[in-house]
Amino acid sequence: MIAERTGYIVWLHDAKPARNLDKYGSLHYVSRKMNYAVIYVNSDRAExxxxxxxxxPYVKKVERSYRSEIRTEYNSNMPDKTRFYSY
Structure with missing residues (x-):
């Protein structure tokens, strides 16, 4: 069974010690230019x-990621216009 995961964006003072975040969850991405990391943790122990x-000491702030709440199923009421542009 797959556990529910919660994503967090961790803003850092320096990106070098970001690899230490791996012991708290799954370290998904580290931006060295913007000094943040994306980490996924189990929802039951997220808080x-x-x-x-x-x-x-190297963490500025931690924000919760709302990616799981964004709707990814799209529907369109407009007709497909690709047949008008084909030769």
């Missing part, structure tokens, strides 16, 4: 993990 990450 405790977030509090422990915030205590780290």
């Amino acid at each position: 405790e993990t977030m509090k422990s990450i915030q205590r780290l």
